[in-house]
Amino acid sequence: MKKxxxxxxxxxxxLDTSVIIPWLKENYGCEVIAVVGNVGQKSELEGLEEKALKTGASKIYIEDLTEEFVNDYIFPTIQxxxxxxxxxxxxTSFARPLIGKRMVEIAKKEGADAICHGCTGKGNDQVRFELAIKAFAPEMPIIAPWRIWDIKSREEEIAYALEKKVPIKISYETNYSKDMNLWHLSHEGLDLEDPNNEPNYEKILELSTTLEKAPDKATYITLSFEKGIPVALNGVKxxxxxxxxxxxxxxxENAIGITDMxxxxxxxxxxxxxYETPGGTILYKAHKDLEELCLDKETAHYKEQVxxxxxxxVYNGLWFTSLREALHSFVLKTQETVTGxxxxxxxxxxxxxxxxxxxxxxxxEEYATFGEDAxxxxxxxxGFVNLFGLPIVVHAKMNAKIKSEEK
Structure with missing residues (x-):
């Protein structure tokens, strides 16, 4: 391997990135600088500095990206x-480009000669990370261990971690693949790999309660928007x-936003x-409802295609592209009146x-009422119905003529 x-x-x-640190040092003889993008994973950040250094990293950056994540990635996607x-x-999709961008900035600052990620060769995240890296450092070498190492499964990965005395919190039995940030929590693997298995929600849910345990009384909330951006909850900015x-x-608390797909x-x-996306599900619903009130028919229908x-x-990792930026400009125009x-x-x-x-x-209401109006x-x-239906009338007469001639 190149050094x-x-x-x-x-x-x-x-698991992935924990074992990658000793693996990189063993196979490339390099210094490893760990970069953590804090996009709201909260408890998962606890003890990371100690763990990274103990595992062999020379330095760790824990970057608070939460505000940028919400304002520059989440809100435009809701809009x-x-x-x-x-x-x-x-x-997961719109968090990866942001983290990839920050990794490039740190790599340039540190004078690094390669960037590494722990994504598997089967997933989407490898694309999202690498396209972000290519957008800001097109010549930067990228190391993806899952494509080249001898480890073939997460079970073998755990065994490697134990061999190298890498501290891990999971076991063979609880080895779900998860991704958590301020927006959502995803769960994959184990019994979920069979679509015929009902998820054990009691076991896996962390952000949400189950439907059975949700309150029997409804919760009412009010969301305020300015130009398609949520700015207040229950009147509090x-x-x-x-x-x-x-x-x-x-x-x-109300079991909102649990998606099995x-x-x-x-x-x-x-x-x-x-996927658990409680707050996001609420925001999407509120935003869509407000658009129904504020957008004209043709704009609303075309926007659905956009x-x-x-x-x-976003899913395909193409955040930093001209098309995404152009579509965002269109979206911003449609949001000028999405306030309420x-x-x-x-x-x-x-x-x-x-x-x-x-x-x-x-x-x-003056036009739409079923009551009397002026x-x-x-x-x-x-006249409108006659003109709108004219093509149907002409087509019907043509069919009648053909049937008559066939007799």
Whole structure:
């Protein structure tokens, strides 16, 4: 193997990156600098500095990226309404580009001659990390141990960790693959690899309670938006990080945002996972409801197409691309009038609209009422229906003529 002097490693303290530190030193003879992107994983950050240094890293950076994560990645994706395959709220997808970008900045600062990540060759994250690295350091060598080492499974990885005396918190029996940040928590592996197995929610849920344990009484909340960005909860203004923390708590208590799905990975295979996104699910619902009030039909319908493409772009790791930026510009234009308040009812996994207002509302009770009005002449609709249905009339007459001639 080529020798490197200094390698920057995307470090989480989990199984993969924990064993990679001694592996890098053993195989490349290099200094290893661990970089942790704090995107709100909270308890997972505890003891990381001690663990990384004890495992062999020469230095560790623990970078607080939470505000940037929320303001520059989460909120633009909510504004776009981007949901991958109708279910996945992109929690891991939009965190990776941000971390990759910061890794490059630190690698340049430290004079590193390679960047390493612990993603497997089967997953999406290898693409997301590496495309971010290529966007800011196109010539930087990238080391992906899962593609080249002799370890073939997580069980063998655990055995390697024990051999090298690497401290790990998991065992063979609890070896779910997880990713946690301020937005979500994902669970993959073990019994979840069989789509016919019902998830043991009592065992795996961490952000949310189960439907059975959720309160029997509904919780009402009000969210305030300015240009598609949530700015207040129940009338109290707060920054994005604080607001999401509060919504995660409220959503989790009411079993909101638990998703079990089989998704199509970028690399071609299907994978099954369980996602917990309590606060995010609430925000998506509130934002979508407010758009129904504030966007005209043609803009709203076209934006749905943009949302599908935006979701694919984010999922596929293409955040730092011209197309993503161009679509974001379109989205920002649509959000100029998405301002107002949305009242929601949270109850046993459900998020139900309970009323909304906006100074830019396009809903007119005067026109829409079933009662008497002075602004709409129902006779006008006859001409509209005749013109709108003209192609159908012409087609029907043509069919009648053909049938007549066939007789």
């Amino acid at each position: 490197y002097n200094k390698v920057v490693l995307a470090y989480s303290g989990g 776009a309404g981007a949901i991958y395959e109708g279910k996945y709220l992109l929690g 707060m920054d994005g990080v604080k607001l999401l923390e509060e919504l995660n708590k409220l959503g989790g 089989v998704e199509n990975r970028l690399v071609g295979m299907k994978s099954r996972g369980v 949302a599908l493409k935006f979701a694919d772009i 308040e949305v009242k929601l009812k949270l109850y046993k996994g459900n998020v139900v609209n309970a009323g909304m207002t906006s100074p830019y509302s396009l809903y007119s 602004v709409y002449d129902q006779k006008d609709s006859a």
